[in-house]
Amino acid sequence: MSTPVSVSLLVNGEPIDAFVLPRLNLADFLRENLKLTGTHIGCEHGVCGACTVRIDGEIVRSCLMLTVQAQGASVETIEGLSDSGEIADLQAAFRERNALQCGYCTPGMLMTAQDLLKHLPVPDRQAIREHLSGNYCRCTGYQAIVDAVEATARMRAERPA
Amino acid sequence: MKAAAFAYARATSVVNALELLAAHGDKAKVLSGGQSLMPAMNLRLVSPDVLVDIGGLAELRGIAVRAGVLVVGALTRHVDLLRSTDVALHAPLLRDAVGYVAHPAIRNRGTIGGSLAHADPASELPACVVALDATIVIRGPTGERRIAATEFFKGIYETALSPDELLVAIEVPIADQGSTFFFQEYARRHGDYAVVGLAARAAVAAGRFTDLRLGFFAVGDRPLLGAAAGRLINASVTPALLAEAATALVDELDPPEDQQATAAMRRHLATVLLRRCVAALLARPDLAAGVTG
Ligand SMILES: Cc1cc2nc3c(=O)[nH]c(=O)nc-3n(C[C@H](O)[C@H](O)[C@H](O)COP(=O)(O)OP(=O)(O)OC[C@H]3O[C@@H](n4cnc5c(N)ncnc54)[C@H](O)[C@@H]3O)c2cc1C
Ligand code: FES
Ligand code: FES
Numbered sequence: 001m002s003t004p005v006s007v008s009l010l011v012n013g014e015p016i017d018a019f020v021l022p023r024l025n026l027a028d029f030l031r032e033n034l035k036l037t038g039t040h041i042g043c044e045h046g047v048c049g050a051c052t053v054r055i056d057g058e059i060v061r062s063c064l065m066l067t068v069q070a071q072g073a074s075v076e077t078i079e080g081l082s083d084s085g086e087i088a089d090l091q092a093a094f095r096e097r098n099a100l101q102c103g104y105c106t107p108g109m110l111m112t113a114q115d116l117l118k119h120l121p122v123p124d125r126q127a128i129r130e131h132l133s134g135n136y137c138r139c140t141g142y143q144a145i146v147d148a149v150e151a152t153a154r155m156r157a158e159r160p161a
Numbered sequence: 162m163k164a165a166a167f168a169y170a171r172a173t174s175v176v177n178a179l180e181l182l183a184a185h186g187d188k189a190k191v192l193s194g195g196q197s198l199m200p201a202m203n204l205r206l207v208s209p210d211v212l213v214d215i216g217g218l219a220e221l222r223g224i225a226v227r228a229g230v231l232v233v234g235a236l237t238r239h240v241d242l243l244r245s246t247d248v249a250l251h252a253p254l255l256r257d258a259v260g261y262v263a264h265p266a267i268r269n270r271g272t273i274g275g276s277l278a279h280a281d282p283a284s285e286l287p288a289c290v291v292a293l294d295a296t297i298v299i300r301g302p303t304g305e306r307r308i309a310a311t312e313f314f315k316g317i318y319e320t321a322l323s324p325d326e327l328l329v330a331i332e333v334p335i336a337d338q339g340s341t342f343f344f345q346e347y348a349r350r351h352g353d354y355a356v357v358g359l360a361a362r363a364a365v366a367a368g369r370f371t372d373l374r375l376g377f378f379a380v381g382d383r384p385l386l387g388a389a390a391g392r393l394i395n396a397s398v399t400p401a402l403l404a405e406a407a408t409a410l411v412d413e414l415d416p417p418e419d420q421q422a423t424a425a426m427r428r429h430l431a432t433v434l435l436r437r438c439v440a441a442l443l444a445r446p447d448l449a450a451g452v453t454g
Contacts (some may be wrong), residue, residue: 002166022169022212025199044162045200050264058240059266064199069192069216115265133352134174134264 012080027051027062038078049135052108070081078107099148101139164202188353191346193275231333235274251335254342262351283354288384292376295333301326314383343438359434380416407432
């Protein structure tokens with residue numbers, strides 16, 4: 001029972017082959033096996049959003065996904081988005097607006113905010129709040145986070161294509 | 162907390178999934194999107210010995226229109242319902258409702274089949290399929306059976322499915338020209354489970370309801386098709402008649418009491434939703450008097 005299963009996936013563009021126990025969730029796999037500790041774990045039942053990653057371009061909760069379910073998938077973590085420069089402006093806006101304090105929620109917030117801006121380039125504050133409503137922040141009170149996302153959206157809209 | 166150990170089997174077809182379920186009996190659990198099953202396993206509320214992962218089965222995916230019905234595969238994700246033009250055209254109630262289900266990252270993995278099979282009484286989609294008079298298509302070791310959505314939900318997390326069966330699709334009668342819909346819920350925060358909600362389908366002619374199906378949720382152990390609607394069909398709806406229907410609705414309900422609301426508050430909120438629904442569907446703002454303040 002419960003023997004390791006082989007799994008092959010891409011993580012931040014790099015091919016990974018591993019043998020994992022079925023119960024190992026993707027968040028733990030990223031953090032412990034791959035040492036990608038930018039993906040945080042808060043609640044382990046889908047409520048806080050700290051573990052948000054991208055699978056085949058769409059955000060998901062990595063605590064609610066088994067590593068074996070990621071067979072053949074392309075996983076992008078906060079390290080991937082950060083290293084590629086995809087969210088450099090969003091990260092700068094978070095710093096400028098004080099949208100992070102302890103930083104625990106920040107990777108998940110950035111993942112979720114970037115997902116919103118990809119689908120809805122110029123969201124109003126209500127849309128930002130709704131999209132981020134599944135991500136908990138214990139420090140900032142959210143106002144500054146909404147400011148940072150709104151400011152990034154404006155800057156991107158003004159930037160020549 | 163983490164899930165207890167289990168064995169994992171990736172089903173290669175529906176037939177293979179049914180074989181795996183038959184082999185392991187009630188020690189096995191079906192895994193679809195995992196958005197309800199994984200939290201339950203992480204909290205050790207359930208500890209199956211085997212997970213049968215149906216996530217890769219293309220035959221359970223997709224949305225199609227066939228002979229007056231919209232066929233929605235069990236593995237259709239919440240986000241697919243939001244994006245589908247067929248759903249927007251033929252079953253707009255589902256599209257309206259699914260925006261209230263959890264959060265984007267969860268809607269990217271949660272499926273309609275998982276939501277119906279899970280049968281949380283506070284869930285949006287079970288009430289929708291009841292209001293829409295949908296049919297649930299189930300496959301088991303002896304073949305396929307079809308069951309009306311009104312017969313499918315049996316209690317809290319309880320359905321007509323047995324452990325060796327799969328929910329394979331949902332058939333929704335497609336909306337005709339005269340159909341209108343209403344969806345609203347009260348929740349503490351967008352994306353949270355509803356405190357009380359209403360999903361309704363109606364047909365209106367010459368200012369009267371010729372049909373009205375009220376699917377209330379979070380007011381009992383399963384979605385409730387409000388019988389009080391009967392009073393409003395083929396009648397001239399006056400404030401007095403609506404008040405009568407609201408009283409009849411309160412008598413029908415047996416809402417739970419929890420940290421979110423008392424039973425009395427849920428009864429009250431259900432009547433507010435009833436009034437808003439009737440006022441909106443008949444385009445009679447006068448009937449909503451007193452419920453917006
Ligand atoms: C933080 C959070 C908030 C949420 N908020 C809401 C909300 O507001 N409203 C809401 O409705 N839901 C909510 N959900 C639950 C979510 O919508 C799930 O997507 C859904 O309830 C289950 O779908 P799933 O595909 O993930 O099923 P799974 O979790 O994979 O399975 C759920 C159950 O159904 C069984 N099952 C799954 N598919 C089948 C099938 N085809 N045949 C037979 N049995 C099957 C499984 O064995 C399991 O018992 C929330 C979840 C989280 C984590
Ligand atoms: S750790 Fe995954 S949502 Fe909280
Ligand atoms: S910055 Fe501390 S939790 Fe958000």
